[in-house]
Amino acid sequence: MAIKLRERKTGWRSILEGATWGVLLIFAMISVFTLVMVFIYLLTNSVPFFMKYSLSSFLTGTVWRPTQDVFGVLPLFVGTLMVSFVAAIIAVPIGLGCTIYLSEIAHPEVKKFLKPIIEILAGVPSVVFGLFAALVLSTWLAGIFNPVSRLNALNGAIIVAIMIVPILISIAEDALNTVPSSLKEASLALGANRWETIRRTILPAALPGIVAAIVLSIGRAVGETMAVIMATGSASQFTLNILASVTPMTAAIAMDIQETATGSDMYHALFAVGLLLFVITFSINLIADYIMARFREVYK
Amino acid sequence: MKRKTKEAFFFLLFRFSAMLVVASLTIIIGFVVINGVGKLSIDFLTQNPMPNNHGALVAGGILSPIIGTMMLMGLVLLISIPIGVLSSIFLVEFLGSSRIARIWWIVVDNLAGVPSIVWGLLGLALFVYYLHFGLSLIAAGITLSLLVLPLIMVATKQAIEAVPSSIREASISMGATRLQTIRHHVLPYSASGIMTGIILSMSRAAGETAPLLIVGVAVNASIPASLTDQFQAIPAYIYFTWQSSDFVQGYKMAYAAALVLIALIIGMNLTAILLRNHYRNKYRW
Numbered sequence: 235m236a237i238k239l240r241e242r243k244t245g246w247r248s249i250l251e252g253a254t255w256g257v258l259l260i261f262a263m264i265s266v267f268t269l270v271m272v273f274i275y276l277l278t279n280s281v282p283f284f285m286k287y288s289l290s291s292f293l294t295g296t297v298w299r300p301t302q303d304v305f306g307v308l309p310l311f312v313g314t315l316m317v318s319f320v321a322a323i324i325a326v327p328i329g330l331g332c333t334i335y336l337s338e339i340a341h342p343e344v345k346k347f348l349k350p351i352i353e354i355l356a357g358v359p360s361v362v363f364g365l366f367a368a369l370v371l372s373t374w375l376a377g378i379f380n381p382v383s384r385l386n387a388l389n390g391a392i393i394v395a396i397m398i399v400p401i402l403i404s405i406a407e408d409a410l411n412t413v414p415s416s417l418k419e420a421s422l423a424l425g426a427n428r429w430e431t432i433r434r435t436i437l438p439a440a441l442p443g444i445v446a447a448i449v450l451s452i453g454r455a456v457g458e459t460m461a462v463i464m465a466t467g468s469a470s471q472f473t474l475n476i477l478a479s480v481t482p483m484t485a486a487i488a489m490d491i492q493e494t495a496t497g498s499d500m501y502h503a504l505f506a507v508g509l510l511l512f513v514i515t516f517s518i519n520l521i522a523d524y525i526m527a528r529f530r531e532v533y534k
Numbered sequence: 535m536k537r538k539t540k541e542a543f544f545f546l547l548f549r550f551s552a553m554l555v556v557a558s559l560t561i562i563i564g565f566v567v568i569n570g571v572g573k574l575s576i577d578f579l580t581q582n583p584m585p586n587n588h589g590a591l592v593a594g595g596i597l598s599p600i601i602g603t604m605m606l607m608g609l610v611l612l613i614s615i616p617i618g619v620l621s622s623i624f625l626v627e628f629l630g631s632s633r634i635a636r637i638w639w640i641v642v643d644n645l646a647g648v649p650s651i652v653w654g655l656l657g658l659a660l661f662v663y664y665l666h667f668g669l670s671l672i673a674a675g676i677t678l679s680l681l682v683l684p685l686i687m688v689a690t691k692q693a694i695e696a697v698p699s700s701i702r703e704a705s706i707s708m709g710a711t712r713l714q715t716i717r718h719h720v721l722p723y724s725a726s727g728i729m730t731g732i733i734l735s736m737s738r739a740a741g742e743t744a745p746l747l748i749v750g751v752a753v754n755a756s757i758p759a760s761l762t763d764q765f766q767a768i769p770a771y772i773y774f775t776w777q778s779s780d781f782v783q784g785y786k787m788a789y790a791a792a793l794v795l796i797a798l799i800i801g802m803n804l805t806a807i808l809l810r811n812h813y814r815n816k817y818r819w
Contacts, residue, residue, distance in 0.1 A: 251713055258624035261617050265687060266638065268680050269645050272652065275659045331551030339545055340552070348552065350807050355559045357734070357803040359741025361769040362792045365776055366562045369785060396558045403555075429541035450647070457649025459744035460769075464776065484651045488744050491655070496663055508655045512648065519647040523640050 276509040283502035292506060296472040298481070300490055300500040307507060309472040313387065313480035314511075317462055318455035320391035320476060321398060325455075326448055328395075329402035336403065337410040338432055356400035364464030367393035372465070381477035385467030388476045393461050398451040405450055409443020409529070410436060442529035446522040453518035457511070459484040483511050563796060570793030573786050579794070582756055583771065590780040591753060592787050596794065598757045602671070602765040603740050603798075605758065609675030610682060610739040615732055617679075618686030625687075626694045627716055639691070646684035653681045654745030662749055669750035672761040677745050682735035689731020693724035726813035730806045737802040741795065743769035768795045 284292070287305060295306015332352075336345060372389045375381060381388065413436050421435040422428070437444070467479030468489060481489075487504050494500040577595055584594030629635035657677030667673040697720050705715040752764040753774045772791045778784035 247711055251711055254713055255624075255628060258620055258628065262621035262624040262638070264617050265621055265645060265683060266641050268683065269641050269648075271660065272648060272656050275656050276652070279655075279659050328551040328554055331548040332555050335545075335548035335552040339548060348556070350804070351556055351559060353807060354800055354803055355555065357737055357741070357799055358559075358562065359743065359769055359795060359799060361741070361743045361772050362566060362796060363562065365772060365788055365792055366565060368776065370565050396562075399555055399558075427537055427541050429544050430537070433544075453647050457647070457651070459649065459651040460773070463744075464773070484649060484744070487651050487655065488747055491658070491748055505655060505659070508652050512652050515647050515649055515652075516644060519644045520640075523643060 272512065276505055276512055279505035280502055280509045282497075283499065283506045286499065287503075292503075298470040298486065300494075300503055303499055305499075305503045305506075306472075307483070307510065309470050310481055310483045310486045310507060311510070312472065312474065313466070313470070314456055314482040314484070316387050316474070316476060316480060317390045317394055317466065317482050318452055320388065321394035321455045322448065322452050324392060324395035325399045325402060325451065329399045329447075329451070330406060330444065332399070333403050333406040333410060334432060334437075337407050338428070338436065352400045352403055355396075356404070360397065360458060360460040361464070363393050363397055364461040367461060367465035379477055382475060383467055383469070383477075383479040385465060385479055386477050387466055387480045390462045390466035390480075390482070391476070393465050394455045394458050397458060397461060398455050401454055402447050402451040405447035406440075406444050409440040409447060412443060412529075413439045442525050446525040446529065449518055449522040449525065453515050453522070456518065457484060457515050459488050463488055483507050487511075566789055566792045566796055569786070570789035570791075573790035574793065578790060583754075583766070586780060586783065588780060590778045590784065592775055592778050592780050592783040596768060596771055596787075596791050598755065599766040599768045599771040599791065600794070601757045602751075602755070602767040603769075603795075605671060605765065606675055606678060606746075606767060607736050607739055609672070610679045611732075611736065613676060614679035614683045614686055614735070618683050618735075619690050619728060622687045622690035622694065623716060623720075626691055627712065627720065642684045642687050646688065650681060650742055651744045651748075653677055654748035656680070657745055657749040668762060669752070669764055670762045671750065671758050671765045674746050674750045674765070675761075677749050678739045678742060681742065681745065682739050685735040685738060686731050689734065690724075690728050693727025693731065694720060696727060697723045726809055730810045733802050733806040733809070737799045737806075740802070741769055741799050743767075743773060746770050747773070768798075 283305075292305055292307055294308060295304070296308045297304045297306045298309045336348060336352075340348060367389055368385060371393060372384050372386075375386075375389055375392075376384050379388070417435050417439055418431055421431040426434065462482045463485040466482065466485065468481055468485070469479040470481040470486060471478065473480065487507055490500065491504050494504065579595055579600065580597055581595030582598045583591045583596065585591050586593045625635050625638055629638070654677065657673055657680075661667045661673035661676055662669055701719050701723070702715055705719045706712070710718070746767055747770060750764050751767055751770040753766075755764040755766045758765045768791055772788045772795065775784040775788040775791065778787075
């Protein structure tokens with residue numbers, strides 16, 4: 235009797251367990267399915283474009299004038315490159331300095347106050363950064379540099395730098411915290427002072443994590459849209475002048491797609507730009523994933 | 535002596551960069567508050583945007599953008615939270631640290647890195663055109679839900695993994711099934727962490743702008759009556775008023791709306807941070 239009861243209970247339970255497993259599997263599949271879908275939709279919507287225009291003319295063309303069916307992505311690509319590269323040059327030293335201060339120097343009380351501030355900075359919406367860059371920062375820069383146009387690539391780069399600093403800090407701080415304290419203590423015990431310990435022991439040990447943090451924040455800079463639309467102006471010219479107006483890839487997609495008819499060449503061209511953007515950010519993330527995975531193995 | 539000076543010099547640099555970060559936040563929020571607070575009033579929050587004499591939509595208030603943002607957050611809550619939380623439970627509790635789970639999390643990490651404008655393109659091609667939702671609230675809601683899905687998944691993963699395995703083992707050894715262990719032990723202990731992740735993703739959805747511009751926000755939309763209507767949202771309203779032809783009035787409205795948006799988002803983020811700190815102190819394993 236008892237055995238029978240147990241059997242029945244086990245049967246019912248195992249069905250329930252199995253059913254839950256199945257339902258949860260379906261939910262979990264959605265995430266993978268979504269990524270595949272993003273890729274497929276970008277690809278299928280850019281195929282008509284590449285049937286009509288050659289890939290090389292798209293990648294090497296220096297004129298982006300979609301309303302006249304001239305689709306050279308280079309001005310947009312250089313715009314993206316310039317904004318994210320300069321943003322990284324500004325954000326990396328400041329972000330790393332702040333990270334080292336947070337994790338190695340700051341008093342716990344200061345840290346308790348500083349960390350929420352950085353998290354809040356990370357939460358401020360990009361449109362607010364864009365508004366600030368377009369109305370305030372651009373005026374300041376105009377006073378200092380005498381730029382070609384009031385809204386320019388440098389303006390965008392500075393605001394994007396402010397936006398990626400908190401991302402850089404949070405990932406880099408994790409990396410610094412992963413370094414075993416025994417390493418640090420050994421270095422201090424051997425007579426190194428705190429800066430020498432940071433420089434010779436902690437930073438080299440955390441280097442892969444720091445590199446991953448930098449790579450990931452550059453990825454974020456490449457994908458940033460609203461702030462660059464508002465800060466960099468909208469001239470899609472092919473220029474390397476940081477003080478001239480540019481249109482990064484994200485900005486071109488967001489601004490042009492609202493004015494285009496479905497199925498037109500321009501519509502498909504913008505998906506091709508999106509595909510290029512996706513490939514760039516995806517590769518950046520994979521590189522960061524790879525570095526991080528190697529890093530974690532070292533300190534297991 | 536030289537070693538000491540060197541140390542002092544670099545520490546000063548680090549302190550200075552931390553100060554720069556704090557200063558940038560203070561300056562940006564300061565400008566928004568100073569320029570926006572004058573426009574704030576009950577009318578501003580309870581009136582729909584209205585055109586001025588020249589037809590620019592810079593008069594009235596921001597009622598319809600506020601409602602639109604709330605509706606979007608509601609949709610994201612309904613769609614992405616069940617999916618995100620359940621799939622993380624599955625990945626952590628059922629697949630554990632297997633090879634397939636590791637690959638799965640790499641996919642999720644990469645989803646988190648997809649630029650928001652690319653989500654907008656997906657929303658446009660898939661929901662607006664292919665599934666014929668049109669430019670609508672529902673298309674935007676689903677697009678934003680997919681956008682925040684990886685955030686919720688990662689937050690839930692961290693919360694569940696923080697529950698020590700001794701608790702799971704104790705529960706299983708008392709005869710509980712895996713499902714009972716999850717329901718009665720893992721979920722209650724990780725609820726606060728999951729909650730934090732949910733609030734943070736809601737605030738992300740509230741501030742996201744670029745995909746909305748593509749999938750259905752409209753300058754002159756009023757409060758949507760159904761899911762297939764176009765809508766307004768606070769961040770899009772900021773962008774539109776900034777672009778407005780009447781820029782004197784437009785900038786004022788943009789600043790005031792930015793102030794409302796920042797207050798909403800910082801409020802949510804602070805709640806999440808406080809919640810997390812509270813429970814971090816409560817459960818010490």
